[in-house]
Each structure stands twice: as structure tokens, then as C-alpha cells.
Amino acid sequence: MTDTVGTAETVGAAQPAASRPGLRERKKQRTRDALLRAALELFTTQGYERTTVDEIAEAVDVSQRTFFRYFAGKEDAALFLQRLAESHFIAAVRERPSHEAPLEALRRAVLESWDTIGEAIEAVVPIELHMRTYQLIESTPALLAVHLRRSEEIEEEIARLIAEREGLDVDTDPRPRIAVAVFGGVMRVTGRLWGAGEDTSVEAIRELTATYLDHVGPALAEKWGTAPR
């Protein structure tokens, strides 16, 4: 709050002069991040239901009302990072070359986006907190419910993307939606297993995903050999 704040900030920040959000904007960003971190920290330590919005606000020393100005609700804060991750995934799908077969494109998009997502999150909160948050979501009915609904919305979006890639009409041809539903189904299964397991590393989820996607074919086979494979 000194008189040289302006200069100090400009120098101290790693902003390459291209974008200088202004004091007000930066302050807002800091408040949002602080609220998010406090919320996730409290959620993952005491549990989601046992944490009140007042506690979160108090931890950041703002009014409860302010919390609701940054987040639509408790859920919104808890799922914030998921949304971040989802947008990265969608972007990854968009960038897949259109000569790849639909499922192939989706597969590469997830596997690839695991990394870029990590970086984006680290810029806001420690990755480790995000991992804990993910497990929290999987184990908290209220959060899982909202997360699954969001997943469905994303599936619709991706289905339209795929349809566009292939030059098809989603409302006429069932294949885009089906392909995405299949893919989404597998992702949900692997996500759940990953969250329930011990190894929370990116490698673990990557491998699990790849393995399960490889098993879609066999799982749909007329007759299953008893060989588990």
C-alpha cells in the first residue's frame, strides 16, 4: 500500500507487458484464488458437508456475501478445478487432426491433455490439493451428482464436435452421441477406479485409461472368453 506500489507490481509480476489487468482486477483474482484454496483445503480436511460457507469466508476474511459473488455456491467452488480441466480437454479434442477416427481422436485428446491440465491447475492451487479434491468429489454424493451432470453436458458438446468433424448431423445419425457416450462411460469408470485406488499419479490414470479403452472391443464381443486378459 505504499506510493510506489504501481511500479513495484509491474516489475514484480511476471506479466510480459502484454496484459496488465490493473490493480482492481488483480485484487479480485487474489480474492478468488484465496477463497478457492481455503474452500478446497477445508473441504478436503473436514469434509464437504461439515464445512460451512461462513467458515470459508472467515478463513479469507471476507463476508459470506462476497463468497457468493465469486462462486455460485459451495458446489461451484468444489468443482472449479474440474471445470478448468474439462475446458482443456475440449480444447484438446478441437485440435485433433480431422483424419483421425473419432474414438482415436478422443483417446489421444485425453491422454495428451492430462499434462497441460496439470500446469494450468498448478498456476492456481497445488496439484496435490487438486488430487485430494478429485477424490473428495468421487466420495461425496452431492458433488458427484453435479459432476456427472456436467459430464453429460460436455458429452453433448463433444458429440456435436465429432459430428461436425465427420460432416454428420447429430440429430439424424446416432453414431456421434453413441461414440461419445461410450467414451464418456469408460472415462467415468476409470476415473472412479483411479480415485478409489492408491496411486494418484498422472501416469496411473493415463495407463488405466489406455488399458480400459483397449478393452472396449472385447467387452462388446458376442462371447467373452473366460480369459480375463
Add this chain to the structure above:
Amino acid sequence: MTDTVGTAETVGAAQPAASRPGLRERKKQRTRDALLRAALELFTTQGYERTTVDEIAEAVDVSQRTFFRYFAGKEDAALFLQRLAESHFIAAVRERPSHEAPLEALRRAVLESWDTIGEAIEAVVPIELHMRTYQLIESTPALLAVHLRRSEEIEEEIARLIAEREGLDVDTDPRPRIAVAVFGGVMRVTGRLWGAGEDTSVEAIRELTATYLDHVGPALAEKWGTAPR
């Protein structure tokens, strides 16, 4: 509330003397049904969010507290019939002969259970109200979220069932969960399309389901022909 209620009920009811729940029990049942009907009626006419629990209770002339003794919450009432339907579906799967391939068994189970479910529901509320309720769920975010979470739980249950049928271990072999996830994904897509469409008949959902299930293979093909089919 006359003194001959007991006798009248015994005669009037279609209970074949095998089970006579007792006055208390019957009264409870009537209260529950009344609450359910009132709730669904209000939900589907005014909207879920715009209906308060007090309104529902008042419509049946009981205290708000009593509503919560019968239903865990507003959601619980709204999804009551879904749960009924789900249990029928699970039962149908259990009864499929074990020589059928997994997906074939699931397919037959749904298509078959559409009918038996109808009867079970009619015993509580008019089918037509159930149809409206289904559309309400699909179009109400809060309800859809919980419904999807329940779906996931059911998928897990079915996956274990399938694994058992095939003599496999769900935690070792990915195929049961994958197959069920694929199936569930298709069901969700068709359910959504059905709810959004005009034709709310059983035939419509049956045909839609069959068609979409038939397209799973093509949707997973390496290269999609441009023919929508």
C-alpha cells in the same frame, strides 16, 4: 373416519387375505401415496424449484415435518418412481438366462421391463403423471444430477451381476464394468432424446433404445462411412 372403516377397508381393498397390513400400515401407505401424488402434481405443473415442501404438505394436510418422515427430501419424492423402475430393471437382468451374451441380456432386460414397470407404477400414480415426471427430471438440473448419480450406482450393481454371470472378478477384468458403462451410456442418450421428443409412448422409447443399441457397433468402427443409416 367412520367406525366401520376397518371392515370397509378390508372388503374394499383387493388384498387376498394373504397379507393384511393392519390399519396403521394402510394409513401410512395412503399418506405416502398422497404426498407422492401431490408432490409430483405440483412439481410438474409449477416446476420443481417453485414448489415448496410446505405447499406439498399443505395439499395433503399434514405438517411439513411429516413429509420429511416419508421422504428424505424433495428430491427423494421426485425420484421415487425412478427408483421403482430401476429395481424392476435390475430384477429383469437377474432373470435373464445365463447363456445370453452380456449385452444381449441387458438389451432384453430393458426392452422387457418397460412393460412390467408400467403396471407397477400405475398401482401408485397414473402413468401419465410418471411420464411428465420423467421429463421434469430431464429438464431440472438438480434432479438430473441426482438421477445420474443413482444411475452410476446401479451400473456398479449391474456390473457385479454380469461379472458373476460370467464367472469373472470385477476388480480384475475390465470387461464387465466397460460393457455396463457402454450400455448405460446408450440408455442415457436415448432417455434424454425420448424426454425431449414428442412421442412419450412406451413404443417410442423401446424402438429408440433398440435402434441405438444396434448402432453401438458402427459407432465404434475405425472409419465411419458417411452413410448416416
Add this chain to the structure above:
DNA sequence: AGGCTAGTGACAGCCACTGACAATTGACAA
């Protein structure tokens, strides 16, 4: 008939969330 207990109503209270209004503070121009 009379005790036992399930079911209920009435009341109090917690917490998520919202609208309204006033106070504060950054942004920008004079």
C-alpha cells in the same frame, strides 16, 4: 381395559442462498 409405541404436530434452530441498500475503493479525467 390399560400399557406400549409408532406416527404426528408444533416449535426452534442450522445452513445455503438471495435481494436491497449503503459504504468503500480503484479507475480515470480535469
Add this chain to the structure above:
DNA sequence: TTGTCAATTGTCAGTGGCTGTCACTAGCCT
């Protein structure tokens, strides 16, 4: 530097879902 405008925030009051408690009524059982 100072004044004005607009964005942010705090405060207050209220709505609605949901829960705990307690006294009371009415089926049920011996």
C-alpha cells in the same frame, strides 16, 4: 492532486430445505 463514476464489498433481512426435540394422540397387543 482532486473529484466523479462505477465496481466491489459489507450489512441486514429474509426464504426455504432440512433436522432435533418433545409432548400428544391413536393403533396395537396382552
